[in-house]
Amino acid sequence: MDKLSREEILHVADLARIELTEEEIEKYRVHIKKLLDDIEKIKDVKGYDDEQLIAPWSENCILREDRVGNMLEPKEVIEHAPRHSGNYIQVPVVIGESEGA
Amino acid sequence: MKYLNLSIKEINKLLKDKKIKPIDLVNEAIENIEKHKEYNAYITLNKEEAIKKAKELEDKEVDNLFFGIPIAIKDNIITKNLRTTCASHMLDNFIPPYNATVIEKIKEKNMIIIGKTNMDEFAMGSSSRTSYFGPPKNPWNKNKISGGTSGGSATTIASRDLPIALGSDTGGSIRQPSAYTGIVGLKPTYGRVSRYGLVAYASSFDQIGPMTRNVYENALLLETIVGHDEKDLTSSKRETEDFTRLIGKDIKNMKIAIPKFFVSDIVDKEIIEKINQTIEILKKNGAIVDYVDMKYIENTVTLYQIIAMGEASSNLARYDGIRYGFSYENPKDINDLYLKTRKEGFGEEVKQRIMVGSYILSGENAKIYYNKALSIRDDIKKEFSRIFENYDWIIGPTTTTTAYNLDDPMDDPSKAFMDDVLVIPANLAGLPGINIPIGFDKSNMPIGMHIIGNSFEEAKIYQLASLIEKELKLDLNPWKGEENE
Numbered sequence: 154m155d156k157l158s159r160e161e162i163l164h165v166a167d168l169a170r171i172e173l174t175e176e177e178i179e180k181y182r183v184h185i186k187k188l189l190d191d192i193e194k195i196k197d198v199k200g201y202d203d204e205q206l207i208a209p210w211s212e213n214c215i216l217r218e219d220r221v222g223n224m225l226e227p228k229e230v231i232e233h234a235p236r237h238s239g240n241y242i243q244v245p246v247v248i249g250e251s252e253g254a
Numbered sequence: 255m256k257y258l259n260l261s262i263k264e265i266n267k268l269l270k271d272k273k274i275k276p277i278d279l280v281n282e283a284i285e286n287i288e289k290h291k292e293y294n295a296y297i298t299l300n301k302e303e304a305i306k307k308a309k310e311l312e313d314k315e316v317d318n319l320f321f322g323i324p325i326a327i328k329d330n331i332i333t334k335n336l337r338t339t340c341a342s343h344m345l346d347n348f349i350p351p352y353n354a355t356v357i358e359k360i361k362e363k364n365m366i367i368i369g370k371t372n373m374d375e376f377a378m379g380s381s382s383r384t385s386y387f388g389p390p391k392n393p394w395n396k397n398k399i400s401g402g403t404s405g406g407s408a409t410t411i412a413s414r415d416l417p418i419a420l421g422s423d424t425g426g427s428i429r430q431p432s433a434y435t436g437i438v439g440l441k442p443t444y445g446r447v448s449r450y451g452l453v454a455y456a457s458s459f460d461q462i463g464p465m466t467r468n469v470y471e472n473a474l475l476l477e478t479i480v481g482h483d484e485k486d487l488t489s490s491k492r493e494t495e496d497f498t499r500l501i502g503k504d505i506k507n508m509k510i511a512i513p514k515f516f517v518s519d520i521v522d523k524e525i526i527e528k529i530n531q532t533i534e535i536l537k538k539n540g541a542i543v544d545y546v547d548m549k550y551i552e553n554t555v556t557l558y559q560i561i562a563m564g565e566a567s568s569n570l571a572r573y574d575g576i577r578y579g580f581s582y583e584n585p586k587d588i589n590d591l592y593l594k595t596r597k598e599g600f601g602e603e604v605k606q607r608i609m610v611g612s613y614i615l616s617g618e619n620a621k622i623y624y625n626k627a628l629s630i631r632d633d634i635k636k637e638f639s640r641i642f643e644n645y646d647w648i649i650g651p652t653t654t655t656t657a658y659n660l661d662d663p664m665d666d667p668s669k670a671f672m673d674d675v676l677v678i679p680a681n682l683a684g685l686p687g688i689n690i691p692i693g694f695d696k697s698n699m700p701i702g703m704h705i706i707g708n709s710f711e712e713a714k715i716y717q718l719a720s721l722i723e724k725e726l727k728l729d730l731n732p733w734k735g736e737e738n739e
Contacts, residue, residue: 166610169567170574171605172593181606184667188563188610191668194556195626201550205625206632208458209444209684210488211709217484229351235581244576246587 156182157189258282258416259731262319262471264658265417269316276308276322276366278453283324283368286415293391295400295409296339297363299369308367311705319474320363326410326419329370330377331462331602332451333357336367339693340453341385342375344573344580355452355483356420356462365479368416371406375601376570377424377455379403380489380673382431384603389660393433394699395734398657401431401673406464408435414731418466420473422452424459425558426677432465432701433652436730438472439465439720444684445490448483456562457488459681467730469720473497476712492710500717503619504538509645510718512569513548516650516704525651528693528701533649535725536718544645554679555671557634560614560627561682567611573599587708606667635683638706647718648706649661650676652689656699676704686712690719691728700730 162181166173173181227240236243257265257274267276284301304324311322327333328342332354339345353361360367374384382405383389390409392398394627404421408431411419421428423441432439438511439462447462456458464475476497483489514535526733533543550557575581575595582598600608614623641648654675669677679686686709689702691707707715 155736157295165609165613165648168616169605169609170571170589170592170596171600171609172597173605174597177602177605180602181609184606186608187667188559188606189613191671192556192560192610192614192623194553195560195623195630198550198553198556198626198630201630201633203629204632206629207628207637208488209635209682210458214487216487219577220703228654233348233351233578234323234577242576244588 155186157180157186256282258286258324260416262323262417262474265323266316266319266321266473268312268379270432272572273344273588276311277305279322279324280304280308280366280368283416286413287410290393290413290415293393293396293409293413294388294415295371295390295406295415296326296369297339297341297372297387297406300367303336304366304368304507311364314364318363320360320365320443320478322369323418324416326371326407326416326539327357327564328373328404328407328419328421330373330422331356331420332453333367333370338370338453339386340376341373341387342545342599342601342604343386344664346386346580348579350452350502356479357451362508370406371404371410371419371627373406374403374603376453376604377403377422378431378566378603378607380430380670382406383660383664384601386601391660392657394436395697397661398699399434399660401434401657403427403431404439405431407441408432408437410435411435411465412465412732414467414733417471418464420462420479421458421465422462422661423681424455425671425681426674428463428465429652429677429687429689429702429704430674434700435655436691436700436732437465437467438469438688438690439463440472440476440688440712440715441680441686442476442480442712443490443686445488446686446710446712448481448486448489450483450485456565457569458565459562469560469716469723470498470501472688473501473713473716476696477637477676485734490710493706493715494639497716500713502722503717505536505542505718505721508541510536510541510543510548511641511645511648512543513551513648515551515725517545520675521654521701522656524695525654525656525701529651529703532692532703532722532726535722544701548641550634550637551679553630554634554682555675557627557682558678559671561631563607563611564624565611567577567615568610570604573597575599600605603670616676622660631682634679638683638685646714650704652677652702654703656695656697682705685709686715688715688719691730692722692726693728
C-alpha cells in the first residue's frame with residue numbers, strides 16, 4: 154500500500170507539536186498519504202483567476218472603537234490554567250534544557 | 255399531556271394563559287432525554303440549572319414566543335458555568351467563564367438550556383463518531399449514524415425530545431445530520447450570526463444555525479440569534495428581520511437551478527428519484543427548473559480540505575496545556591508539555607487534520623496549495639454569483655446516501671469529507687443553505703433536499719422549503735406508534 158515514510162510523518166508531527174505512538178505513526182503513514190494525495194488534485198485545476206477569497210465576506214471591515222469594555226476578572230481566567238500562582242500562569246522551563254523548546 | 259409535541263406558538267399560548275408553567279416543559283424534556291439516553295445525544299445535561307431557571311421564570315411575564323422553551327446547544331458553543339467539551343478529552347473539564355453571543359441572545363429571550371449536545375471532536379468528522387464520548391445514534395435506526403458534526407443536536411430534535419437546538423456548520427455539519435435524521439437545519443449566510451464563543455475549527459467557514467422540527471420554527475429561531483456583534487469582526491451590520499415573511503407566498507415563475515454535478519452518479523438512485531419527484535411538485539407550483547453547469551464544483555472538497563485543515567492547524571495551536579484544558583502532568587520542559595498534552599488530549603481525526611494543515615501551511619507549500627485554493631475559492635464564489643443573477647435558488651440532494659451503519663469502517667480518511675461533497679460548496683462561498691426532508695428510502699431512513707440561497711436571502715430559502723414541507727406533509731416522528739406520545 155502507498156505510504157509516507159516514517160521520517161515524513163515525524164516531520165509533520167513535529168510541525169504540529171504532537172507526539173505520536175508507534176501505532177499512530179504506522180496508521181498515519183497510510184491515512185495522511187491518502188489526504189495528501191487528495192490535496193494534490195488541486196494541481197490539475199486550471200483556468201482560474203488570481204484574485205483570492207480569504208473569507209466570504211463583503212462588508213467593509215470596521216474596527217471597533219478603542220475603549221475599555223466589560224472584561225473578565227483576572228482570577229476567573231487564571232484559575233483555568235492548570236498551573237498558576239496568584240495572577241501568574243506558570244510554565245515549565247522554556248530555555249536551556251531542550252533543543253526543540 | 256405531552257406539551258413539547260405542540261408547536262412553539264401553541265406552547266406559548268398555554269404559557270400565556272397560565273395553563274402550563276416552564277417547569278412542565280423542562281420536566282418533559284428531561285424525561286424524554288432520559289428515555290432516549292441510549293441514543294447518546296448529550297454530553298452534559300443541565301438538569302439542575304434548567305429546573306432552577308424554569309422556577310425563576312414562573313414570576314415573569316411571558317413576553318416572547320421562546321419564553322420558557324427548552325433548547326439544546328451543540329457542545330462547541332461556549333456556555334458560562336456549563337461544561338463545554340467540544341467532544342474532546344482536551345476540554346472535558348472546561349467550564350467557561352463567559353457566554354457565546356448566541357447564548358446571551360437566547361438567554362435574553364428566556365429560553366432554557368437543557369444540555370450540551372454530542373458532536374464530532376472539535377467539529378471534525380461527518381458521523382459524530384470522532385466524539386470522545388462515543389457517537390450519538392440515529393432515532394430512525396439505532397445501528398445507524400446521526401451524521402455530523404452536529405449529530406447530537408440532530409438526534410435530540412429528531413427524537414422529539416425538545417423542539418429547538420443550535421448546531422454549527424463548517425462544511426455541512428448542520429445540514430448533513432439534519433438530512434440523515436429527517437429534520438430542518440439551516441446554515442445562515444457567513445456573517446449572519448456572531449461566531450464569538452463558537453470554538454473555532456475553520457474560521458472562514460464556521461457558522462452557528464438553527465435545527466428544528468419544521469421550517470417555520472427554524473425561521474423564528476434564526477430571527478433570535480442574528481445581528482451585528484462587535485466581538486466578531488466578520489459579523490454583518492445587518493440587523494434581524496422577519497424570516498417568516500415569505501412563507502406561504504407562491505413560487506410561480508421563480509427560477510431554480512440544479513448544478514448537474516449535484517445529481518450525477520455520485521448520488522444514490524433512490525435519492526435521485528425522491529429529488530425528481532420533488533422537482534415535479536415545484537414545477538406543478540409554477541417554478542422553472544433548469545440543469546446548469548458550474549465550473550470548479552467538482553473541486554470543492556479538495557479546496558475545503560486545504561483551507562479548512564490549514565485554518566484548523568492554526569486555530570488548534572491554542573491547546574498547549576498552559577492556559578486551560580487538559581495538561582500533561584510531568585513535562586520535562588515546555589516542548590515536552592506541548593507534545594504530550596496534544597498527544598493525549600486530541601483524538602485521531604483531530605491530530606490528523608492538524609498535521610496535514612501544518613504541512614499545507616509550511617514553507618513553499620503555502621503557495622502551492624493554500625494560496626491556490628484561495629484563488630479557486632474566489633472563482634467558486636463568482637460562479638455562484640453568476641447563477642444567482644438568473645435564478646432564485648440552487649437545489650440538489652443534501653447527501654449522496656442515507657445514514658450508514660455506525661460500525662462501518664473508518665479506514666478511509668477521505669470519506670469524512672466526501673460525505674459532505676454536496677453541502678461544502680455553500681460554505682466555500684459563504685452562502686446560506688437548508689436541509690428539508692423530502693421522504694424516506696426503502697429501509698425507512700430519511701432523505702433530504704438541499705436549498706442554497708443567495709447571500710442574506712434566508713427568508714427566500716424558507717419560502718421554498720415551507721412549500722415543499724406543506725406539499726409533502728411527511729410524518730417525521732421516528733417513534734410513531736411505538737411510544738405513547
